[in-house]
Amino acid sequence: MAASEFELIYRYFASLGRGPGVRLGVGDDCALLRVPAGEDLATSMDxxxxxxxFPADAFPEDIGFRAVAVAASDLAAVGAQQLGMTLALTLPEADELWLKAFSEGVAAAVSAFDLPLVGGDMTRGPLAITVQVLGSVPEGRALLRSGAQVGDQLCVSGTLGDAAAALLVLEGLWTGSGESADYLEQRYYRPSARLGLGRLLRDGASAAIDISDGLLADAGHIAAASGVRLQIDPQQIPLSSALKSHPDREQALQWALTGGDDYELCFTLPAAAPVPPLCTRIGEVTAGEGVDCGLDLVQAGYRHFP
Known part of the structure; x- marks a missing residue:
């Protein structure tokens, strides 16, 4: 007899719910989390x-890690301290080999991001994963998209464009070197949610967002929310060595500006503020509206409904 969804949840996920903010995890009708006094609850869902x-034939452990990282990145964008997450998993069938590998990917992300799994659901249908993350941030100190001021620096963390290039590698449209291809695939399947950086930025940044739909599209959200114009110098966009190995520099730059799934942070800092380590100043905030990078590129991010 096939295991029930409750047996599968306990077998593969119940052990992932330990954390200092968890009073009660998997096993009851609700999880119970401790929100520190004087802090707001931050929550998001992906x-x-x-x-x-993600490609339908991706390794399940990569899918599990990626699903958690994508959601955790939203906590980083507001500067929250992570408390826990819930996972809703829709599966075509109860394939325990797939579930075991998937749970190993989730467990790796739980460890990497210190983000306990405290509850969730499992049902039958086309493969889909929903992760809800919960965190806390001191009252009135959450990073928002609406605080950018004229004269601020515009900055990003890490390197951009790797995930977009990785999709070409996965589809066999660009081989690159073996080392570069492996690096790009890791950047796609194992993105780094910049949680520590987000908390650091609470003390200095004026606005922030995570880069999920592409730099130009997501920077546009800061511009619209803050009522300013963001001027980007494309020559300052940080590119990885793997992306620089692409023979077409313009294509690599376009991936960095318009490709999504990097899950780095885009943020603004006062003009005199030091730029954090492993981050790059790519432009400035000016009067006006929208985003300008001096290039004729489509800025719209991914849309589910055209």
């Missing part, structure tokens, strides 16, 4: 659908 947000 759904990943097979064939839309």
């Amino acid at each position: 759904t990943l659908v097979a064939g839309v947000h």
Whole structure:
């Protein structure tokens, strides 16, 4: 007899719910989390659908890690301290080999991001994963998209464009070197949610967002929310060595500006503020509206409904 969804949840996920903010994890009608006094609850949710947000034939452990990292990045963007997460998993069938590998990927992300799994659900249907993350941030100190001021620096963390290039590698449209291809695939399947950086930025940044739909699209959200114009110098965009190995520099730059799934942070800092380590100043905030990078590129991010 096939295991029930409750047996599968306990077998593969119940052990992932330990954390200092967890009073009660998997096993009851609700999880119980401790929100520190004087702090606001931060919460966000992301759904990943097979064939839309990841290749349907991806390794399940990579899918599990990626699903958690994508959601955790939203906590980083507001400068929150992570408390826990819930996972809703829709599966075509109860394939325990797949579930075991998937749970190993989730467990790796739980460890990497110190983000306990405290509850969730499992049901039958086309493969889809929904992760809800919960965190806390001191009252009135959450990073928002609406605080950028004229004269601020515009900065990003890490390198950009790797995930977009990785999709070409996964589809066999660009081989690159073996080392570069491996690096790019890791950047796609194992993104780094910049949680520590987000908390650091609470003390200096004026606005922030995570880069999920592409730099130009997500920077546009800061510009619109803050009522300013963001001027980007494309020559300052940080590119990885793997991306620089692409023979077409313009294509690599376009991936960095318009490709999504990097899950780095884009943020603004006062003009005199030091730029944090492993971050790059790529432009400035000016009067006006929108985003300008001096290039004729489509800025719209990914849309589910055209």
